[in-house]
Amino acid sequence: MFDRIAPAYDILNHLLSFGRDFSWRCRLADAIVKNEKLRVLDLATGTGDILITLLDRNPNIAEAVGLDISENMLAICRRKIVRRKLADRVSLVRADASTCGLAGESFDVVTMGFGIRNTPDAFKTLTEIRRLLKPGGTALILEFSMPASRILRSFYLSYLRFFVPLLGRLLSGNNHAYRYLDKSIENFHRADDFRRLMQKAGFSDVSATPLTFSVACLYQGTRPDESND
């Protein structure tokens, strides 16, 4: 599905979020520590906008890996990386985020934006993120969520159920993808529930920061450093 919508993905992303996606990515990128040389992995990197924002706002990132399952999304990402002269700090990998095969304990920060909802088992993906992080490392996950207010929620659901599939179909030519987007958001964990899932997967200091009336949420957690116990 992502292979098919790749050419229209960025424009639809900006339109359907009313441009809020820029500020969500900046919030994620600014949650990273600034005073150490870092090795960072961005899972479900897609067309690379999170990866690029991370690198632009954190010159202390020495090396970044972008991983995605869709070759067409990665192809767009690769072009942007080259155009912005970031290729010497970035490598791209095609793999499944929940069983990616990269070495364990090898990243200071693992990020994932609007991707964990698409993996078949969010808990398994969280366990994989924990495995990839160095002890003391940070996971930052951006995902859609639901407004708490009943009135806002009902507006948002109408928007998701009717307007998003319509605009998605018109601009991407794909009937299924933007219906799937609505269903996957409605069926995904609520913020408190996802926070608990992160704790169950072994993260400590887990926080959930609501963004834009809780339409999205930034989750942060730490892989505990057990050698300090």
Ligand SMILES: C[S@@+](CC[C@H](N)C(=O)[O-])C[C@H]1O[C@@H](n2cnc3c(N)ncnc32)[C@H](O)[C@@H]1O
């Ligand atoms: C909604 S896009 C998000 C892209 C990007 N992170 C962003 O914020 O714009 C979801 C991405 O997840 C990727 N994806 C879906 N399932 C995946 C999996 N199992 N492993 C890795 N990537 C996956 C898709 O190919 C797609 O690029």
